[in-house]
Amino acid sequence: MGRVTPQPVVDLRRQPVDDVLDRVEQGLGTRLERSTMVRKRRSVGVRTERDTWVRVERRAAGRIDGQGWNGTEAAAALTGVAMPQWLAGLAWRAPDGSAVWRADETTLLPDAPVKPAGGTLTAAPTLPDSWWRTLNSSLDALARAATTRVATPDTVTITQEGVTSLITDAFGAAVDTTVERWHPAHADLNWANVTGPTCCLFDWEDWGAAPRGLDAASLWAASLAVPELAGRVRYERRADLGSRDGRLMMLFACAKIAGPYADVADPKLEPARTAARQLIAELR
Template structure:
C-alpha cells in the first residue's frame, strides 16, 4: 500500500521477516513485499511446509513501546469476531525482541482474492470497483454482524471527536451513537470479487456510520463508485447519528493530509463534501 521505507528500515524488516519464517516454520519468498506506513509493517506471501501458500504479516515497534490497540487488534479479531465477518484467519503468531525493536509475526491463511485497489483511495485512471450486487450484499451483512459485537476496544476515542470535530468542521457534537466498526474501511482493505475484509489492527467502537463514511470518502475520485457507496449506505449516512460518523471520518482525513500523500490528494474533495455536510446540518 505504501512505498518501501528508507534502506536501513527495509533491511531490518526483511531480516526480521526471515527470522519470523524460521520461528513459524514457513518458507520465505522474494519480491511482492507489501509495506505499511514508514515500514512499520511488512506483509507478503510465504509457503507452509506442505507447499501451500500462506500470508505473513510482520509488525515492529521500538522496544518497550509495543502493545496496545493496534498491536493486539488482529489477535483480538480472531478471538472475538464471528465467522460471518469474512476475514483472513490467523493461524499462528510469535513475538520477539532484537536490536532495540519489538516484533510480532502473524501467520494467516492465504486469501486468493486481490484487494479492490492497491491504494486506499480509488483512482479513475488506474482502478475501478466494478463489483457485483452480491459483493455489496456481503458487505452489508459483514458490517451488520460486526456492529453487534460488544467490545471495550475503541476505533475512535470520544475525546478525539469532541476535541477535533469543532476544530476541523465547526460542529460541536452532542450525544454520539456508537457501533463496533472495522476502523479502516477503504479499497485496499476490501477484496473482490469475493469479499474479504483485511487489516484488523484498529477495529472497535466508532460513531454510527463511520465505516460507510470512510468508504465513501475514499471513493470520491470515482464519482460513480462514490454514488454507489452513498446509495448502499444512505440508511445510515443520511441520519443525524450517521452525520456525526461522517464528520469524524472527514476530520481524520483532513488531519492526516499534511503527512500522508494520498490523503493530501483527497483533501480538496473531502473539504467540498464537508461543506455540503455542514450545509445539510444547518438545515436540521
C-alpha cells in the first residue's frame, strides 16, 4: 500500500487570502477595508465600507458535520445575549474540495476584545460591575435557550466520551466523569472573544449544547495566570461552577492545559495543575 500524504496545516495568519476576500466582496456587495484585517489561525476579520464587520473562516471539509456550519447565523435567534447582530452570510467549497469557506457579516463590536488574539492574559483587565452583570445575564439567557445544535469547541463535537477521554488522558481514571446536565453554550468563551469595557460576546461558530459550566470553566481557565481574575470568574459564575458538572468542566479545562501536550512555558500550567488536584479531591 502507498503511504498516505498528510494534509498540510493551513494557517490564515500566513496564507495569502486576497482571492478569498475578493470573493467575499463580490458576494456581499461591499468593499473590505483590508488595512483593518485581523488574522487568526483559521479565520480573518475585516471591517467593511458600510461600517460592518465580516469574519471569514476556513474549515476542513471533514469538520463539517450534519448540523451544518452556520453558528453565527443560527445564534441570531438567541434573545437576551449581548452579541453583534447578524446581517448576512456566504459560504462556498474550495475548488479542490478540501475545505469550506464561510463569511458572516455582523454589526461592529461596541469595544475592542479584552485580550487581542494570541498569547495568554497576564494582567487583570479593568472591567466595571456592569460588565459582569451583562456577562451573567447573557450566559444565563443562553443556558435557557433551545437548540438542536451540539457545541464544537476547537471544531470538534463535544461528547461524553470526549470529556472522559480528555480528563482520563491528563489525570487518569481519578473521578466519575459522567455529565448530568447539558445546555446551550458559546463553546469558545475566552478573553479574545469578548469585548470590554462594554460586554459583548462574539465568534459564535461553535455554539450548541454542552455540559453545564463549559463557558464559565473556559473563561476561568483562560484567567489562571491572573489569580484575582480567575477568582472573580469563579465567584460570578458560582452557580455553574459550584455544581458537579461545573467542577467537571473546570477539570476538563485544566486537562487541556496540563494534559500530555502541556506547554512548560504556559503561565497557566502550574495554576491548572494545582486546581486539578483540588477538583479531583472534591469530585471523588
